[in-house]
Amino acid sequence: MFERHDPYLVALSVAIAILGGYTGFALAARIRNTPGVSNRLLLAGAAAFLAVGIWTMHFVGMLAAPLPSGTVYLVLPTIISFLICALVVGISLFFVSVGEPSLKRVASSAVLLGAGIASMHYVGIHGLAGPFTIEHDGLMVLLSVLVAIVTAYGGLRAFLAQQEGFRLIVSAIAFGIAVSGMHYTAMLGMHLEPLTSGRHHHLNGSLAASQQILSIVVAVLCFVIAAGFLLSLVPDSRRQVQAPPAAHPVAPPLVLAAAGSTTAIAARATSAPLGGLGQPPRAPAPRLPVEAADGTHFIDAANVRSVRADAHYTRVHDGTRERMCPWSISEAEAQLDPSLFLRVHRSHIVAISHVAFVRREGDGAVIELDGPSPHRVPVSRAKIAEVKARLGLATRRHA
Structure with missing residues (x-):
């Protein structure tokens, strides 16, 4: 199934994941330096952008997949997939952004982040509805979760490194690989089995959205991520410290x-x-x-x-x-x-x-x-x- 994906949409999905990762990590980088309510707002914003990046990447990847005609997306599982992802990602960021980033904290955060990516994917996948049933290869499910955890760990380690500008780029790329790697590994192990003539597909009154509506939602979220990415590049005015005047240089250390x-x-x-x-x-x-x-x-x-x-x-x-x-x-x-x-x-x-x-x-x-x-x-x-x-x-x- 993966071989027939639209390569341009695949590339777009990876780019969206990286941009969302950069924006989320850029906000998370300020959590340690901001007390009180602003700290919690930054944590919520970072978790939201990472979750939106994961969710948008997933559904751009789904639009790239050759799904059968008549496929729709159930609204409730789709929303739940996003909420689960945002919650788990927020907890993961909290672990590495508050207190000392010990190996145990980073490893636990990587497991949570990988689990958040995987849970969003599989809950979202089972929001698909159409004249088919969905089956998964158990080995590929485990492999996809492992890919998400390992690459998430690499992204968090890069994020916690000292080189600020470079670390955000590396962590964002690792995050994009974690999300897209998990998604497309899982897609390799997913099989859509057509319903037999004696079986019928019923939505049972569930609220559903067509692929066209999903495309509009995804396009809007792509603009949101792009706008957040551009805003993250704007320097924080609070970071501008007063440098010593040129006419009064500080003597070098004795x-x-x-x-x-x-x-x-x-x-x-x-x-x-x-x-x-x-x-x-x-x-x-x-x-x-x-x-x-x-x-x-x-x-x-x-x-x-x-x-x-x-x-x-x-x-x-x-x-x-x-x-x-x-x-x-x-x-x-x-x-x-x-x-x-x-x-x-x-x-x-x-x-x-x-x-x-x-x-x-x-x-x-x-x-x-x-x-x-x-x-x-x-x-x-x-x-x-x-x-x-x-x-x-x-x-x-x-x-």
Whole structure:
């Protein structure tokens, strides 16, 4: 049956799934950074766009299939298929968007997302009505569900990676493959058996829609997904942080190296423009703003263990938990006292005084920060020597 699908509609269905995935993941990427009601609205919007992408891809794929003449779509199962999909996808996104994205959370979310895709497909398939019966190959059913789960896992892992623009593209492509791969794998195992002369097809008064009506609905949803995709490309005004004025550059971090009981301080003063020499340095921020459901709170810099980049915002760890900070990682680095904090990775800043453990790992290293809930932070290879110097593990050679 698959060999006779319309190739242009097949290509369109895959493109719709990818666009819907990109839009949904772009909204989900903002969930961690938005407290309160806006957080829930973003979660609902992300789940809705992912569900619409799945549902629309499925029915574009059905329009591409060579179904018998007289085939109609029962309205109730079709609506139920969408609602099931939206609910399961919403739960899956909630798992990976709230709290730490552990392996268990991601795997559970992938299973839920794959199950949502599969449930939508098979409930929607049994919304078909016509002079035939529908039969499925059990092995292909299992294979289609496995395809959905595995590719959904890959999409979620890509979504949780640090490279923001690239991760959304990769996760959207993986999502499109998950949805379309599951659909067309399942279609390979589906067989329509014509009714015999002694059997008759009855709708039993059920509300049904023709393929022409379905085509109009699908076309409208395609425009909705395309509009959502274009809107997701518009920058979020809340992400525009104030950069330090060009005339007042922030001095680069100080490099401290301990040799016995002597601490040497080296600063690259030549990196600052001459025009800024007469300007007073920016005072380090004594407190960091963090967002909560009831508003903005402030944490003393002395209690901060680490700052982690999260899209255009950051996550501040106070030794007990992480909370969202509206600053970018660059703004946090500029505001924090460079004699107390060090950027050890492009996505991580640590409080040197709270380092309790350090070890080499691969090409880089790992630091553990103290507190009621100790946590570890990666150190890039380029920063290992500086970290050792700040911790007194490296000695300076004097002429």
